[in-house]
Amino acid sequence: MSLDKIIEEIRSLESKLHEKDFLLTWEQSPEELKQVLLVAEALRTLRDENISTKVFDSGLGVSLFRDNSTRTRFSYASACNMLGLAIQDLDEGKSQIAHGETTRETANMISFCADVIGIRDDMYLGHGNKYMREVAEALDFGKENEVLSQRPAMVNLQCDVDHPTQSMADLAWLKEHFGSLEELKGKKIAMTWAYSPSYGKPLSVPQGIIGLMTRFGMDVTLAHPEGYDLIPEVVETAKKNAEASGGSFTQVSTMEEAFQDADIVYPKSWAPYQVMGERTELLYANDQEGLKALEKKCLEQNAQHKDWHCTEEMMKLTKEGEALYMHCLPADITGVSCEEGEVTEGVFNKYLVDTYKEAGWKPFIIAAMIFSRKFADPAAALEALLERAKRRVEV
Amino acid sequence: MSLDKIIEEIRSLESKLHEKDFLLTWEQSPEELKQVLLVAEALRTLRDENISTKVFDSGLGVSLFRDNSTRTRFSYASACNMLGLAIQDLDEGKSQIAHGETTRETANMISFCADVIGIRDDMYLGHGNKYMREVAEALDFGKENEVLSQRPAMVNLQCDVDHPTQSMADLAWLKEHFGSLEELKGKKIAMTWAYSPSYGKPLSVPQGIIGLMTRFGMDVTLAHPEGYDLIPEVVETAKKNAEASGGSFTQVSTMEEAFQDADIVYPKSWAPYQVMGERTELLYANDQEGLKALEKKCLEQNAQHKDWHCTEEMMKLTKEGEALYMHCLPADITGVSCEEGEVTEGVFNKYLVDTYKEAGWKPFIIAAMIFSRKFADPAAALEALLERAKRRVEV
Amino acid sequence: MSLDKIIEEIRSLESKLHEKDFLLTWEQSPEELKQVLLVAEALRTLRDENISTKVFDSGLGVSLFRDNSTRTRFSYASACNMLGLAIQDLDEGKSQIAHGETTRETANMISFCADVIGIRDDMYLGHGNKYMREVAEALDFGKENEVLSQRPAMVNLQCDVDHPTQSMADLAWLKEHFGSLEELKGKKIAMTWAYSPSYGKPLSVPQGIIGLMTRFGMDVTLAHPEGYDLIPEVVETAKKNAEASGGSFTQVSTMEEAFQDADIVYPKSWAPYQVMGERTELLYANDQEGLKALEKKCLEQNAQHKDWHCTEEMMKLTKEGEALYMHCLPADITGVSCEEGEVTEGVFNKYLVDTYKEAGWKPFIIAAMIFSRKFADPAAALEALLERAKRRVEV
Incomplete structure (x- = not known):
């Protein structure tokens, strides 16, 4: 323009x-x-x-x-x-x-x-x-x-x-990629949890995405393993937003369902809302023992969900197998930045320039x-x- | 202007x-x-x-x-x-x-x-x-x-x-508050020690105040508990300044005397001159044990002077009970930043905007x-x- | 100009x-x-x-x-x-x-x-x-x-x-000092090791000097105790540079030989190439014990070469006893920054302004x-x- x-x-x-x-x-x-x-x-x-x-x-x-x-x-x-x-x-x-x-x-x-x-x-x-x-x-x-x-x-x-500077940069990138805000109407974006060998990642990115993308008529799908809830009020906000904008907000319980026919996927690790609450109290109390115990528990819990992995197979489920992959970076890339992570090297590299451009906004x-x-x-x-x-x- | x-x-x-x-x-x-x-x-x-x-x-x-x-x-x-x-x-x-x-x-x-x-x-x-x-x-x-x-x-x-940038900002604020440097002539300013649950605060603020305010014909009163001396040469300088400018420099031994009929009060904690000298040697020697022992001794000594507290009662002694309260910030506010400190919350809050404007210079x-x-x-x-x-x- | x-x-x-x-x-x-x-x-x-x-x-x-x-x-x-x-x-x-x-x-x-x-x-x-x-x-x-x-x-x-920003600043200083790049032709510069009570100093300064000064027809002499080699490829580069520029590159084994008739001397400590390699591996392995052992060994080795010291006597060997002393700073000055170091206080102070001007480029x-x-x-x-x-x- x-x-x-x-x-x-x-x-x-x-x-x-x-x-x-x-x-x-x-x-x-x-x-x-x-x-x-x-x-x-x-x-x-x-x-x-x-x-x-x-x-x-x-x-x-x-x-x-x-x-x-x-x-x-x-x-x-x-x-x-x-x-x-x-x-x-x-x-x-x-x-x-x-x-x-x-x-x-x-x-x-x-x-x-x-x-x-x-x-x-x-x-x-x-x-x-x-x-x-x-x-x-x-x-x-x-x-x-x-x-x-x-x-x-x-x-x-x-x-x-x-994380409004992130979600707005993401939206600017989507607008650039798809040509206009109008074009985003009816597009399906899958905001999904993904496995990472770390714990305590903030909730603000997934919350920011479901809170913002529901404003522009998109079909927003949220997926995460049981127990990895976001702040309930934000989920409520997303629902209301979707209604107001003529889009939709759906919650599903597997990455596969979320990826199905998606135009855009955003697989990313986060810590359960309840854990972040517990962790906040331990941080304020400076309870190092408690923090270690919590980390151990969470990493074990995370490890049960290694199948939440954005692989080539998983990507095939998306719209024509060609959904746009998004990430706020840095991603936990399997075999690159960790042994097992959020995304395979193949998928990440295919969209590497896209994620860099996303960040560039x-x-x-x-x-x-x-x-x-x-x-x-x-x-x-x-x-x-x-x-x-x-x-x-x-x- | x-x-x-x-x-x-x-x-x-x-x-x-x-x-x-x-x-x-x-x-x-x-x-x-x-x-x-x-x-x-x-x-x-x-x-x-x-x-x-x-x-x-x-x-x-x-x-x-x-x-x-x-x-x-x-x-x-x-x-x-x-x-x-x-x-x-x-x-x-x-x-x-x-x-x-x-x-x-x-x-x-x-x-x-x-x-x-x-x-x-x-x-x-x-x-x-x-x-x-x-x-x-x-x-x-x-x-x-x-x-x-x-x-x-x-x-x-x-x-x-x-601390010339502080004392000059303080002077700029007094000039603004009272209208001109001329207006400061004959005004009584009480630079007094006040209790704080910390130790080792520099002497440069009280020294800066008595060294500067005596230049403009003010009546400067210094008060501190026995043993909380400032550097003797600076006190001498203040005396000479007062003489030259047609003001006065007085030393008294209680906060009450200092506050009596004051136009301005500046209650603030500092460490005794002798302690700062001792501390300097210990710091250079990196004598952690010695520093701890000195801190303990000083805190005990401080604790004997908790009555050096800028309270509403104390403020009533000042000129029409309405002296201007000053502080270089952050103040040790009783019940806010510590259990017992330099000033009550009531007095501080009454003058909060004034102290912020003071800092703004x-x-x-x-x-x-x-x-x-x-x-x-x-x-x-x-x-x-x-x-x-x-x-x-x-x- | x-x-x-x-x-x-x-x-x-x-x-x-x-x-x-x-x-x-x-x-x-x-x-x-x-x-x-x-x-x-x-x-x-x-x-x-x-x-x-x-x-x-x-x-x-x-x-x-x-x-x-x-x-x-x-x-x-x-x-x-x-x-x-x-x-x-x-x-x-x-x-x-x-x-x-x-x-x-x-x-x-x-x-x-x-x-x-x-x-x-x-x-x-x-x-x-x-x-x-x-x-x-x-x-x-x-x-x-x-x-x-x-x-x-x-x-x-x-x-x-x-260390190209250093060596180019050094060259700018030489150009200023001697009047032009032309004037540097045929001038002898002695880049020599010197004793310092520390270890692990990078090789980049001596390497930068022999790699650059050989480009402008200077007679570059490198001297260091046995075992204090630079990266072999860089030494090869210096040789080729000298040939191409019509200058020379000579290696000698004593400071005295290097200083003989030199127009410029650059005595400076560095760690042997082999040690830097060993140290790199230990740093990557975060092997604190190994690093301590290496440091001890190197300091002992260094201590055998305390005679690599830029003294007034040593300076007398240079061209008319008046060679220009150079250093990238800070120098290890005997009796000032260490007990025994790279250079005596007398020599350093004589050239202090020169070294500051060198740095100023x-x-x-x-x-x-x-x-x-x-x-x-x-x-x-x-x-x-x-x-x-x-x-x-x-x-």
């Missing part, structure tokens, strides 16, 4: 993103989600045409990672950089937060010159998203009381409930979230960039 | 800050201190009016933190960013400094493209400020010998003697220190920014 | 650096090496004249340090910054790389918005350079498959084989490598900067 068209389409949308943080995709209207996709496309096109997307001359993009990250860390850094913000990481180990500082205080202290705060907090079930809301409230408080001269945007870089999606939060009239802001036409790289 | 007025006032001041690092407030003339306050106000006003304050197109702001930090780290990062410098942190653990490298060498090696170096070194009594001067001399040496094409500015981000104070060191004619440099009027955020 | 002259000379060179990563100096033609030197001089001159060298409006410079670093880290940060790139460090400890991610995947995931990737990987003999080539191939793959919209430049920030050399990789017509790009003449620091 040409930039002019993209900008025109953005202008036609009704959106209140300017006033909202991006914490859960299901808190945003379809028009708002579309806006983020379109702004991401616009920023990507501008960059590909060597046109600068810097809308900030200076300013900080604060990050707080409470879990390891490569992809999201680099995506966030890229997003901030392309908009003109410098990254300042809040390393809780090197800060005075251990001194009993309140969330309200920390949030304000790091935000005097911050235009955006991105947080990853995905280990603690029932806490991550809550923490983000506490930070958001603290920022509102700071702005209202003239402590902060600007209210930084908040971006959820993965919490216990949702993330920097632009994050930038679009920030952009949409910061500019009341994003179409005008993009047009201004296009008119200015400053080269990103001098040639 | 309007920007034009601020710039006019800056132009009227005699200042040699252009040639001096900012290591101790009492090494700067009153006019130089005023200049820093005014430049901070100017930068803040420009930013609030969405006018870019970038005076560097590129360049590095080096930081070296030998102690934990949130506020100062983010303030320094914000200051560098608003002027156009990128942060490069010297993490001594990841460097080759352990290989026996000299201070002269390290200082030059990190400065080939550095425009400013900010150092926090507050743990070692008798060493922190000395180290900064060694670095400053090494930078002079590098410039003189054409190793460095520019002499980076040095900013003291807290040492064993002073720090990025601008640091930026002003750098600006003043770098530009011989800061008024002209600010005027140039105003004329250029580049938007910070494109809208 | 004036900027116009430098640019003219760059224009006259035939270079394919635009299409090549900078991994080993002996993979580049003499014209390409000259180009890097000239671009470095041009960038340095521009900066000294307060003209901005920012050719990127935004973009990331990714760094990956698999060993400690101060000089190279800051030089790389400075280089990226002067070109307009923000640093994003890949900290493998904080990433998901431990999860068994492939090099191909990591390389692509960090490069969506990266313009350059700099890697230090010097600990593992037989692996460092190989790893860089794997990353380079992965980036080619990403570009070909439209995963990446731009192919980041790769810069070798020290590997097991070469590194940021510009790295920037020149990036610049040369990114711009097909570097002369035109430099001319554009000169014409634009944006001030680096507003005055």
